Amino acid sequence: MAISKCEVEHVAKLARLKFSAEEIEEFTVQLSKILDYVNKLNELDTENVEPTAHIVPIHNVFREDEVKPSMDREKILINASYTENGCFKVPKIIE
Amino acid sequence: MELYSLTIHQLKEFLHKKEVSVLEVTRAYLERIKEVEPQIDALITITEEFALQRAKEADEKIKNGEAKDLTGIPVIIKDNISTEGIRTTCSSKMLENYVPPYNATVVERLLEEGAVILGKSNLDEFAMGSSTENSAFKTTKNPWDLSRVPGGSSGGSAAAVAADEAAFALGSDTGGSIRQPASLCGVVGMKPTYGLVSRYGLVAFASSLDQIGPFTKDVTDCAIVLNTIIGHDPMDSTSLKIDKPDYTSYLKEDIKGLKIGVAKEFFSTGIEKGVKETVQKAIKVFEDLGADIIDISIPYLEYALPAYYIIASAEASSNLARYDGIRYGHIAKNYEDLIDMYMTGRSEGFGKEVKRRIMLGTYALSSGYYDAYYKKALKVRTLIKNDFERAFEKCDVIVGPTSPTVAFKIGERTNDPLAMYLADIYTVSVNIAGLPGISLPCGLSDGLPVGLQVIGKHFDEGRIINVAYAFEQANKFNAKPQAIGGAR
Numbered sequence: 155m156a157i158s159k160c161e162v163e164h165v166a167k168l169a170r171l172k173f174s175a176e177e178i179e180e181f182t183v184q185l186s187k188i189l190d191y192v193n194k195l196n197e198l199d200t201e202n203v204e205p206t207a208h209i210v211p212i213h214n215v216f217r218e219d220e221v222k223p224s225m226d227r228e229k230i231l232i233n234a235s236y237t238e239n240g241c242f243k244v245p246k247i248i249e
Numbered sequence: 250m251e252l253y254s255l256t257i258h259q260l261k262e263f264l265h266k267k268e269v270s271v272l273e274v275t276r277a278y279l280e281r282i283k284e285v286e287p288q289i290d291a292l293i294t295i296t297e298e299f300a301l302q303r304a305k306e307a308d309e310k311i312k313n314g315e316a317k318d319l320t321g322i323p324v325i326i327k328d329n330i331s332t333e334g335i336r337t338t339c340s341s342k343m344l345e346n347y348v349p350p351y352n353a354t355v356v357e358r359l360l361e362e363g364a365v366i367l368g369k370s371n372l373d374e375f376a377m378g379s380s381t382e383n384s385a386f387k388t389t390k391n392p393w394d395l396s397r398v399p400g401g402s403s404g405g406s407a408a409a410v411a412a413d414e415a416a417f418a419l420g421s422d423t424g425g426s427i428r429q430p431a432s433l434c435g436v437v438g439m440k441p442t443y444g445l446v447s448r449y450g451l452v453a454f455a456s457s458l459d460q461i462g463p464f465t466k467d468v469t470d471c472a473i474v475l476n477t478i479i480g481h482d483p484m485d486s487t488s489l490k491i492d493k494p495d496y497t498s499y500l501k502e503d504i505k506g507l508k509i510g511v512a513k514e515f516f517s518t519g520i521e522k523g524v525k526e527t528v529q530k531a532i533k534v535f536e537d538l539g540a541d542i543i544d545i546s547i548p549y550l551e552y553a554l555p556a557y558y559i560i561a562s563a564e565a566s567s568n569l570a571r572y573d574g575i576r577y578g579h580i581a582k583n584y585e586d587l588i589d590m591y592m593t594g595r596s597e598g599f600g601k602e603v604k605r606r607i608m609l610g611t612y613a614l615s616s617g618y619y620d621a622y623y624k625k626a627l628k629v630r631t632l633i634k635n636d637f638e639r640a641f642e643k644c645d646v647i648v649g650p651t652s653p654t655v656a657f658k659i660g661e662r663t664n665d666p667l668a669m670y671l672a673d674i675y676t677v678s679v680n681i682a683g684l685p686g687i688s689l690p691c692g693l694s695d696g697l698p699v700g701l702q703v704i705g706k707h708f709d710e711g712r713i714i715n716v717a718y719a720f721e722q723a724n725k726f727n728a729k730p731q732a733i734g735g736a737r
């Protein structure tokens with residue numbers, strides 16, 4: 155196995171996902187298969203190759219810092235399940 | 250001849266000559282949708298009221314002599330492209346009730362021209378998949394054979410155009426999601442150069458690979474739609490400032506002396522005999538048209554798919570981290586604390602393939618594995634990009650198959666993620682290198698459409714259109730999908 159059950163559980167935590175014991179089993183097998191396939195990349199010597207994160211040769215795109223009208227608050231809040239006084243409402247995180 | 254079977258350029262002529270009104274055209278399409286949709290399942294949302302209202306406005310425009318290319322032309326939009334006031338689900342439970350407060354730039358451009366939006370099309374959840382079977386809501390059927398998939402992820406858009414549910418559609422292509430379904434459904438689909446079309450309002454999957462493009466019934470229509478949707482957008486910092494060409498000026502039959510590259514690597518892994526033979530016949534057509542066929546090689550092509558799955562999944566895991574259920578999207582009802590709220594909500598909202606990719610991407614970016622997976626894949630990306638640059642020193646365009654197979658059976662690959670990933674083997678390299686590519690039908694194999702892929706240099710869409718148009722005129726694809734009584 156390219157990845158262990160324990161690692162899958164750790165990654166799930168990092169990814170903020172929750173799985174049943176069966177799902178962890180299933181993902182361990184499937185991810186191992188995918189990683190075995192992906193490990194094909196190790197056939198290549200890339201020691202002196204520069205990585206390409208982005209294909210287009212543009213870097214920082216700047217604009218003038220001007221005040222412009224933005225979207226209405228109500229429009230932005232319309233998809234939230236919980237709002238109060240024109241704000242998003244979140245669970246209490248400080249005891 | 251039914252109104253719904255016409256191309257954009259044919260409809261445009263009827264509309265501009267006032268031989269038919271936009272309202273009549275719109276009603277004909279809405280009727281067609283009602284007729285075939287129970288069989289095809291291409292659409293998530295049908296926007297009948299909005300369409301009829303837009304149709305009346307378009308008729309006014311035509312009456313006032315303000316008609317443009319797409320005025321009154323019916324279109325369907327992939328359901329991962331934001332439409333103000335119209336539900337945009339990404340075929341995910343996570344966004345089942347999400348109604349965007351703004352339009353994607355491409356939608357804005359279509360509406361400015363007076364196009365009539367008929368509905369939103371089905372996709373693999375968050376555009377992750379090659380068959381639409383990963384949709385949380387429905388599996389779209391291939392109009393050529395209802396027991397087969399339409400391809401994906403833009404399978405709904407491809408099937409809708411093939412089944413005459415719209416004159417054209419928009420899709421998005423991250424690893425082949427426009428070209429592969431276009432190939433399987435026998436329509437024209439183009440992925441433009443990365444940066445040509447604004448991604449503002451496209452729900453992000455893999456930001457360095459995603460690009461929006463059209464599905465049309467022929468190459469002329471592809472050029473017309475491209476003219477409208479391209480161009481710099483200050484809302485997308487990766488959209489480039491380039492002069493807007495008129496792509497219809499490239500609709501010429503002459504390709505004498507043009508250098509067409511053929512790479513043996515595009516005819517190797519898993520290609521069906523029928524697909525191979527049909528594409529080879531297509532290459533013969535180019536020869537007969539006076540083009541020079543040049544042998545080229547993309548030695549690293551076989552590494553494109555594994556590199557793609559690392560890069561795309563890594564970007565997806567970071568893009569999909571935004572779904573916390575607070576500002577929009579599914580939220581957990583029962584939870585212990587904040588972290589548990591995130592974990593429960595995300596696990597309820599996302600489907601299996603999306604979770605698989607988030608997991609793969611998170612793993613590839615996690616401490617200790619970043620260099621071995623993510624950075625490695627980015628280095629291989631450089632090698633593939635260089636391969637294409639070298640190839641394009643010898644030729645003007647590259648042709649080959651779009652997909653190694655014709656449409657496969659529904660359910661055939663759902664239990665084997667790797668088998669599903671192989672559907673994109675001939676398309677992902679184009680996204681990795683940011684190149685433009687088109688798929689157009691070039692014949693049938695076992696009664697199912699085969700797509701020919703034409704790949705060009707960066708921003709050389711004009712040349713691709715020239716080559717595709719010349720082929721289309723020399724090798725008319727008149728076959729119609731029979732499964733729905735195809736009236737095309």
